[in-house]
Amino acid sequence: MSKVKILTKGFFKENPSLILVLGMCPTLAVTTSVNNAIGMGAATTFVLLMSNLIISLLKNVIPDKVRIPCFIVIIATFVSIVDLIIQGFVPALSESLGVFIPLIVVNCIVLGRAEAFASKNGVIDSILDGLGMGIGFTISLILVAAVREILGAGSFMGFQFIPSDYNILIFVLAPGAFLVLGFIMALMRHIINRVTEKRKNKMCAAK
């Protein structure tokens, strides 16, 4: 696989939260505003990148039987670093993300990439994979958050452009998260189905 493909496969084709359905909890919980989504995405990308880097460096040293606990300790270390950095420099973000920053430890995406990719591949490939998956996760978070913030609060990244009398409050509350994510996922699947069908038809016609 080429380096570009490793980087870009997480953007759409193997998008962690919209296609592979991993890391659902943060996708639903922190997408009340685009700012939160960007913060969460950046934090997760950093953890993914660093844990993939360290694990791919240590993959020959870690004994196979205790690899999962080792991965968890490495990931938890970076999550604590991110947690302290956010608490120190952006306390407002730390307050609005709350418990979901320490919960990056149990995000299936991070452990999944460590187990499926970083423990088998070289350092540069693992960095690209971590970066790509992190960016893909951030894109999907921003997508969900943009829909919720525009419909629910009438603003985008804090910039108000619909007066608050005309907002649909339900979209920033809990049920809105489930509804928006459900419809976005259905749309993605519909597009993918359409594209694969068209390709099949073309193949048949060519024959």
Next chain:
Amino acid sequence: MEYILMIIGAVLVNNIILVQFLGICPFLGVSSKVNTALGMGAAVTFVMALATLVTSALQKYVLVPLNITFLQTIVFILVIASLVQMVEIMLKKMSPSLYKALGVYLPLITTNCAVLGIAIKVTEQPLIAAHGFSIIDSTIYSVAIAIGFTLAIVIFAGLREQMELVDIPKGMKGVPIALITAGILAMAFMGFNGLVPLP
């Protein structure tokens, strides 16, 4: 009275899945049948009570006195992961029948963010803080939260069993329709808002 309010608040008003968004993975993954949902609920209740008991004791007697609360995340996840392993081994030896009932679900729980999430949240809960972080309070709270988890996942499994028979558009099948159903269920749970006065 305080405890009754705390339990109602944890089960219905602040439902862990539908309001706090913790434990979505098992909620979507193991909810195709009511029986498996009940099994998962029981396993989560068991592990969550035990994990919170241990982590809140650690928080109170080790992390806070030594002033190393920044290690909370690492310590808690290690404790929970090893606890789940230990419970699995002990159940296998001591109570094979219970192991048979819960066994399949136990390894799934390690990666369940609900257990770690509640272990962390308990250390910030206002009512528990008012009582000086009593370990018994924390455990009662975590059991109440786990009952809320079981309630939500069982109701949801019942809905999904019915959905098997319905004709659904191709792109909606599977996870998307499950999420939309969960959204409607969350709306129903919003009706419980205001049942318990905020502290």
